Amino acid sequence: MTSRETGSAARQLFGWLLATALLLGPTGGARAAPALTVFAAASLTDAMKHVASLWQAQGHAAPRLSFASSSVLAQQVGQGAPADVFISADLKWMDWLAAKSLVLPDTRANLLGNSLVLVEPRAGLKPVTIAPGLDLAAILGAGGRLAVGDPASVPAGIYAKQALTRLHLWDAVAPHLAPAENVRAALLLVERGEAPAGIVYGSDVAAAPGLAVAGTFPESSHDPILYPEALLATATSPDEARRFLAFLRTPAAAQAFRNAGFTVLDTH
CATH class of the missing domain: 3.40.190.10 (Periplasmic binding protein-like II)
Incomplete structure (x- = not known):
């Protein structure tokens, strides 16, 4: 093999190794799932921060949490703000997004109650x-x-x-x-x-x-105070978002919500 051929082969090998490194995570496994963006009602601030830490402890990327009034968050989603999951403090604003086909109906469920x-x-x-x-x-x-x-x-x-x-x-x-x-x-x-x-x-x-x-x-x-959750239709990481929604139903997450003063609902 000539020196030119050797150099070309080396460059090809380097390129392959670089592409592989980008596809593999730091531990050599599959590429890590991207961080989720979660829009949640302001009343969920402390509870969701705790739940997010539990999620991260299981090896997931720390979610980006955005807290505000449900009305503000829903309108931001309606205007195109990028987010994967929405948790509202009432049914009205989830219904508002659903009417615009901005939530996936099969992922919607009532997660919590309050007083x-x-x-x-x-x-x-x-x-x-x-x-x-x-x-x-x-x-x-x-x-x-x-x-x-x-x-x-x-x-x-x-x-x-x-x-x-x-x-x-x-x-x-x-x-x-x-x-x-x-x-x-x-x-x-x-x-x-x-x-x-x-x-x-x-x-x-x-x-x-x-x-x-x-x-x-x-x-x-007053009407029952319900917190519906749903995957947004514009989610950039829908698979990871579905896993996150499932995680919100785990015993560890449920206990975190109870400790924060919420009622955890068993029905969908």
Whole structure:
């Protein structure tokens, strides 16, 4: 073999080795699955971060988590934002995406449940029974406002308006609302002392040690609080996303959700 032929063979071998290295992971196995992008309701922030760490511990790439109000996330998906999985805090915004054929119907399922509570600073907490006739004005005090997710679009705010309306409390409290862009923002208003009370999910209270539940809204006062999950039709890693959705149903993930204050649903 001439020196020119030897050099050509060496270059071909190098090219083959380089291509193989790109196809194989750092451990010499199959190419690692890409990181998923997960859009999740703001109330899922702490729970999903924990679940993501469990997923990563099993050898998967750490998912990119994006938290905001379900309405904001759904509209971002509708405008073409790249994401693989969506977990909403209500059915409305998942239905909205489904109507646009942006979720895969066979992957949609109700994952979690939650409760709706009135939260106040732990110091000086005065428990109340939430029922018709409750004097919310007395709880708020002169000039005080009730922190809620924006009732026009944020699921927690929509549930809050339903509950207050069915309990005949809405008309009295509507002029005194402090609407926030998502439920965690409403929680923060109470934490900072900018609102004496707020309506949030029961699971949110664990994220604010200085706050406590003053009362829980009757389940009959609002629609069931459900968190549907689904694979998005525009997902760039659909196979890995399906595995992630299945992982959310494992005992380890379920326990993480329970520890965060959610109800884990067994039905699809």
